[in-house]
Every structure is written in structure tokens, then in C-alpha cells.
Amino acid sequence: MNPNVKPLCLLLLVLAVAITGTTTASADDSFTGGIICLNAEIKELSPSSVGIDEEFTLAIDLESCGSEAPKDITFEIISIPPDIIVTEDLVTRIAEFSYPSSERNLIYHMRTTPDANPGPHIIKMKLTYANKELETTKYYEVDVRVTGEDAEPRISSVTTNPEYIYEGDTVDLTLGIENYGEAIAKSVSVSVDHDFKGIKNSTIGTLGLNGSQTALFKFKADSAGEFNIPVIIGYEDDFGMQQDEYDITITVLDKKGSLHLASVKVDPVIPSVDDTVELTMRIENSGDRRINSIRVYADHPFMGLKESFIGTLDPNEDGPAVITFIADEAGEYEIPVTITYIDDFGEEQVETKVSIIVMESNSGAGTILLVLLVLAVIGGLVYYNYRMKKSKDEIIKQLMEGSNNPAGKKLEEETEIEDEE
The missing domain is CATH 2.60.40.10 (Immunoglobulins)
Known part of the structure; x- marks a missing residue:
């Protein structure tokens, strides 16, 4: 091998190891942050x-x-x-x-x-x-x-007082509200969406599990019929504010008002022109509750009083309303009469009519003569009946005496024959 090649190979090996180590460290730094x-x-x-x-x-x-x-x-x-x-x-x-x-x-x-x-x-x-x-x-x-649970307040009972509702009655409505859910019902409120005059909202508060309370309402049943009334129950449970709607049915029977005109008295009975007339109307409370602030207004065309205040009448009690006026014109009159009273829901009215006759002033003598003639006829009939009754009594008496004395009767007959001869 060339002696110069060996050092070159060693140099390349060192460089390769160095490059590899640097890359590993960088990767480790990137992984660990x-x-x-x-x-x-x-x-x-x-x-x-x-x-x-x-x-x-x-x-x-x-x-x-x-x-x-x-x-x-x-x-x-x-x-x-x-x-x-x-x-x-x-x-x-x-x-x-x-x-x-x-x-x-x-x-x-x-x-x-x-x-x-x-x-x-x-x-x-x-x-x-x-x-x-x-x-x-x-x-x-x-x-x-x-996690949470649902509350479920529902209507458990419906009660009315009176039980049988008549037109004109003041009704106390009681709804039993019970929680059938698995959570507490908070801020419970109940509304009845009826068309009567009265209380429509009631607040209960909190209903625990299986808890129950009553919602109270009051209204005036001013019309008869069968009414389907929506009931809205609002409440809060684990899931927030909720609102459920139910229906109840109320039946109102037909009935006139409890105040009515019981009797009418006119003094004098048949007034004449320029007479001072006293009109007395007795107003009776035939209902089962006390009625307050009763006033009677007679809309007559004459000069004088038109209104009379009675006040309060208990059940089955009556009171007089006296109207005084001067009958300044003859004729037959139908006088509108309005009876006004106040109950729990404000002012109410009952309307009726009263008839009176006013005679002319110069017809007084004829009226008296007619009355005397009627009295004379009645007296004659009484006298005639009296005489007829007396005559019948005498005949019956004679017959009874004759049947009790036959000998005397025969003697009387013979005496009568001799007298005739």
C-alpha cells in the first residue's frame, strides 16, 4: 500500500465519525427540547x-x-x-x-x-x-x-272552590305541583293562561326530589262554557332554565248574577201628575258570598233622586233602594234600573227594568167613581149571598121541625081545611 494512502484513509474515517456524532446530538436536542x-x-x-x-x-x-x-x-x-x-x-x-x-x-x-x-x-x-x-x-x-339530572315538575292535582262553578262566581283555583324528576327544581313558577279577570301567576320557589307544593290562583268566571286552559311551569334544573306546558279543563255552568230585584213598591200605587212618588226596590243577594258597595240607579225621566246606596248584603239578605221623584208627566214608563256592586275583581253590574203608570190629574174623580162602583158591586154580591144563605137556613129549619112533629102537622092541615069551608 502506498504510504501516503494510509494517513488519508485515517483522516476520512475520523471525519465520518465526527459528522455522524454531530447529527445524533442535533436529533437528540430536537427531541428533548x-x-x-x-x-x-x-x-x-x-x-x-x-x-x-x-x-x-x-x-x-x-x-x-x-x-x-x-x-x-x-x-x-x-x-x-x-x-x-x-x-x-x-x-x-x-x-x-x-x-x-x-x-x-x-x-x-x-x-x-x-x-x-x-x-x-x-x-x-x-x-x-x-x-x-x-x-x-x-x-x-x-x-x-x-353530569346532571333533569327535574320534572308536573301538575299532580286540580281543585276549585266552589267545586261546581257557575257564571259570575269568584273561583279559587289550586294546582298541586310535584317534582317527578331526578334533580332539584329551582325557581319554579306557574302561569295559567285563562281569559278571565283575575290572578294568572304564582311563584313556588324550590321543589326537592319528590317534593310537592301548591300554586294558588283566583279569577272571576264571567262567562259560561268549557275552557281548555294552558298551564306553563317554568323552572331551573341541572341543565339551566326549562319550561313545560300542560293543559287543564275548567267548566263554568250557566247562571244569572247573585244580585237581583226581589220586589218593587210604588207609593202611591197609581200616581197622578205632580204627585211625589216613592219607588222602593228591594235588592236580594241570593249568592253564597258577601257583596259590597251596592248601588242602585233608576234612569227615570222625572225630577228627583235617581240613585240609592245600599252598602253590603250578606248571602240571602235583601236591602231597600228608595228613589223619590215628582211625576210631572202622565204616561206608562219602563224605567231602566242598574245595580252596581264591587267584588274582588272590580265593579260589576246587573241590569233590569221597572214599569210604572202616571195618571192625568183630572182623572181622579173618574178613578174614585170606578173604585166606588166596584165596591158597590162587591157589596151587593156579598149581601145577595148573605140573603140566599139565610133563606136556605130557614127552609132547612122548617123541614127539620116538621119531620120531628107529624101530629101537629096533621092538625094544622085539618084547621086549614075548615077555614077554607
Whole structure:
């Protein structure tokens, strides 16, 4: 071999080894991120499915992945949902790992709040450590799934007072609301979408598991018929605000108002022109509840009072409404009468009519003569009946006496014959 060739081969071999070593180091540096390397690994979330108001643990491993032990290490939770509570400090500082291959285990004890919302909850974390003259920062996230249950408040009963509803009645409606779901129902409210005048909304509050409460409503059944009434129940459960709709049926029977005109008295009975007339109307409460602020208005065309105030009437009680006026024109009048009263839902009215006759002033003598004639006829009939009754009584008496004394009767007959001869 040429003596100059051997040194040349040795030189080429050294260059090849040097080039190969440099490439390996570069690849290692790229894989480890440098001589100092540290990673955080989520080891365990227990339990994996977290319920509302439930404890759980999060385990984090800090693992060195470089050729030198890391220093000035800080691991911190930088963002946590408001419905997750962490027991430990959110920031953990470690001065130095003992060996390049060391690990450090971090365990966080956490708990979801009683009002936690179901669904994904992201916890954000940050790892910082020194890397020679520079500082390396890495970010991590963990997804905590909070599971929840559905609440199910439904109508369990429907009660009305009175049980049988008539037109014009004031009705107390009671709905039993029960939670048939697997979660607490919060902020429960109930609305009845009826067309009557009255209360349509009721607030219950919170319904626990299998809990029940009543929703109270009041309305005036001002028309008869069968009514399909939507009932809307709003509430909040583990999944947020919810709203369910149901239907109830209310039947209102046909019935007139409980206030009515019981009797009418006119004084004088048949007034004449220029007479002062006193019209007395008795108003009766035939219902089963007290009625207040009763007023009666008679829309007559004469000069005088048109309104009378009665006040309060208890059930089956009546009261007088007195209207006084001067009948200044003859004729037959049909006077509209309006009875106004106040109940729980405001002012109500009942309308009716009263008829009176006003005579002419110069017809008084004829009226008196007619009355006297009628009285005379009645007197004659009474006298005639009296005389007829007396005559019949005498005949009956004579017959009875004759049947009791036949001898005397025969003697009287013979005497009568002799007298005739």
C-alpha cells in the first residue's frame, strides 16, 4: 500500500465519525427540547364523571425529559370555572429536581358546587422552568365533565272552590305541583293562561326530589262554557332554565248574577201628575258570598233622586233602594234600573227594568167613581149571598121541625081545611 494512502484513509474515517456524532446530538436536542426538559402529564381524574356537588381529584405528574435536572419550577392553575372549588393552593413551586430522571406528583382535591352547570368545564394550567439563561413555559388543559339530572315538575292535582262553578262566581283555583324528576327544581313558577279577570301567576320557589307544593290562583268566571286552559311551569334544573306546558279543563255552568230585584213598591200605587212618588226596590243577594258597595240607579225621566246606596248584603239578605221623584208627566214608563256592586275583581253590574203608570190629574174623580162602583158591586154580591144563605137556613129549619112533629102537622092541615069551608 502506498504510504501516503494510509494517513488519508485515517483522516476520512475520523471525519465520518465526527459528522455522524454531530447529527445524533442535533436529533437528540430536537427531541428533548434542549438539555433541560420538563413535561406535565395528567395521570388521573377520579371519578372520570363528576356529578353536581361532588368531590373529585386531579393527579398531575411532572416528569423530567432532559439530560439535566430542571430548576426553578412553577406549576400553577391559571383558570378554573366558578362552579369548581380547589382545596389546595393553585401555585406550586419546586426549587430543583434531585436527578435528571426525577418525577414529582401533584394531587388536587376539588369539588363541584351545588349549583354547578352540567357539561364540560375546562381547567387551564401553566408549567414554567429555567432553561439556562432562558425560561420555558408550557400550557395544559384538562376537561372536567360535570353530569346532571333533569327535574320534572308536573301538575299532580286540580281543585276549585266552589267545586261546581257557575257564571259570575269568584273561583279559587289550586294546582298541586310535584317534582317527578331526578334533580332539584329551582325557581319554579306557574302561569295559567285563562281569559278571565283575575290572578294568572304564582311563584313556588324550590321543589326537592319528590317534593310537592301548591300554586294558588283566583279569577272571576264571567262567562259560561268549557275552557281548555294552558298551564306553563317554568323552572331551573341541572341543565339551566326549562319550561313545560300542560293543559287543564275548567267548566263554568250557566247562571244569572247573585244580585237581583226581589220586589218593587210604588207609593202611591197609581200616581197622578205632580204627585211625589216613592219607588222602593228591594235588592236580594241570593249568592253564597258577601257583596259590597251596592248601588242602585233608576234612569227615570222625572225630577228627583235617581240613585240609592245600599252598602253590603250578606248571602240571602235583601236591602231597600228608595228613589223619590215628582211625576210631572202622565204616561206608562219602563224605567231602566242598574245595580252596581264591587267584588274582588272590580265593579260589576246587573241590569233590569221597572214599569210604572202616571195618571192625568183630572182623572181622579173618574178613578174614585170606578173604585166606588166596584165596591158597590162587591157589596151587593156579598149581601145577595148573605140573603140566599139565610133563606136556605130557614127552609132547612122548617123541614127539620116538621119531620120531628107529624101530629101537629096533621092538625094544622085539618084547621086549614075548615077555614077554607
